[in-house]
Amino acid sequence: MRAARLRLCGALLLLLCAAVCGTQAEVIDDILSSLSRGASFLERQHEHINLDELVGFLMLQAELKEAVRTWPHSDPISWAQRTTAVALVKRLDLTFEKAITALQQNDNKYFQEFEPLLSWRFWLIPQEWTSTDPSLVYASTMTTECYDEQLSDKCLTLLLGTWKMNGTPCIVTKPCRDTMTRFGCPHYSLSHQLLYFMIGKMRGCSNLLKGDTRMSRANMTEQNYEKIFCSNMMKTNQDIIREGLTEQTVDIFIENILICGLTGFSDFYKADWLQHILRLQDEEVGCFGRDKSIISQIIGDELLEQLQPHRRVKRREKILPDGCSSHMTAVAVGALGGYLNYYLTEQDITKRPLS
Known part of the structure; x- marks a missing residue:
């Protein structure tokens, strides 16, 4: 039996x-x-x-x-x-x-x-x-983006070493560090903060946080920031799904999956x-x-x-x-x-x- x-x-x-x-x-x-x-x-x-x-x-x-x-x-x-x-x-x-x-x-x-x-x-x-951690979600988030495309591009070229011909890579300026570690940023600002750390890691840059003198961030590592950013991007996606995907939200929804998954x-x-x-x-x-x-x-x-070739x-x-x-x-x-x-x-x- x-x-x-x-x-x-x-x-x-x-x-x-x-x-x-x-x-x-x-x-x-x-x-x-x-x-x-x-x-x-x-x-x-x-x-x-x-x-x-x-x-x-x-x-x-x-x-x-x-x-x-x-x-x-x-x-x-x-x-x-x-x-x-x-x-x-x-x-x-x-x-x-x-x-x-x-x-x-x-x-x-x-x-x-x-x-x-x-x-x-x-x-x-x-x-x-x-996995992400819900306890790391920001208490409040800015209502507008805190992301500047020109500054972001400049910060990335400093990491890549392409800011000039044969430039030194892995350069982190104070404006770049402050922008890329700012808490409370929404949507595309948040995803580009994560992308900055991701590209730095893949470029082989060590200690992107060197020179950060803020006592409240003294023990923060690149991995800590990745977890904070993706935990908030998870919250963003959960909110988007709860409220229903729209033409305005679907792009950031998928972008969050792409870069947090790749992280x-x-x-x-x-x-x-x-x-x-x-x-x-x-x-x-x-x-x-x-x-x-x-x-x-x-x-x-x-x-x-075509009629206005210099329009950006x-x-x-x-x-x-x-x-x-x-x-x-x-x-x-x-x-x-x-x-x-x-x-x-x-x-x-x-x-x-x-x-």
Whole structure:
């Protein structure tokens, strides 16, 4: 009787495992299918993608190459999925060569300043996971952004060493440190504070906080700031979901998933958030955040831009003639690459969330 019960329990466990594994395989199929459509979009639009947007695809490429390297070869389905990922990597490699050449021709100064970011090798993939901490959420948050694009760009070039020809890297000025460690910043200011620490770490800069004389921050580390920022970005995303995704909030929602996931915070990879991202993709052209109603307006704006060649265009977003948001597409594919890597490694005991 006991042996029969054990056999029954074993059979139930096998069925449960098959159901879970089957579901995960289906989700990975969905992610790979979505990324393939995203790659097709990049292949068509590579001449028109801004540097900031191309970086999102390069983050994806780093994630895909890591996924291919560590992919479990446990069954034919898994092996077939890895083959699909390998083909996707090859497609992206070819497109990047063309896109980077176009970027250099279109905006050489900006290209020179941020060239180190234009390699998938720059972007490090998490080798262990951690989680956010609700107790670190700010008591109050500013109602307006405390982010200045020009200062942020300058601070990043000082880290990268591209502030002048053969410049010294890892320079942290007081204005940069004060801005990037300021508490209470919302939305894009918050995500760019995290991006600053992320890029510093990947550039190999040690002790970004050296020279900070504030007694209240005496024991703060770069990892402390990352946890504070992502804990507040988690709160932002939870608020956005509770209130309902809108055209105004969906971009920052996905950007938070991308960069906090890439920093190693696994609790951003929620299954329902993944479904929100997948539903945003346009089936026809493969981009994310497409607004067909503004296509004619964009064409009109492009004509105006040709008549006014010196008018400054915001670099961090570009609505293409097909109505696609290049920024949302870039952060979406990067976030999906993060989901893929997490699903492939979550069973690895060395990469489970840290206590």
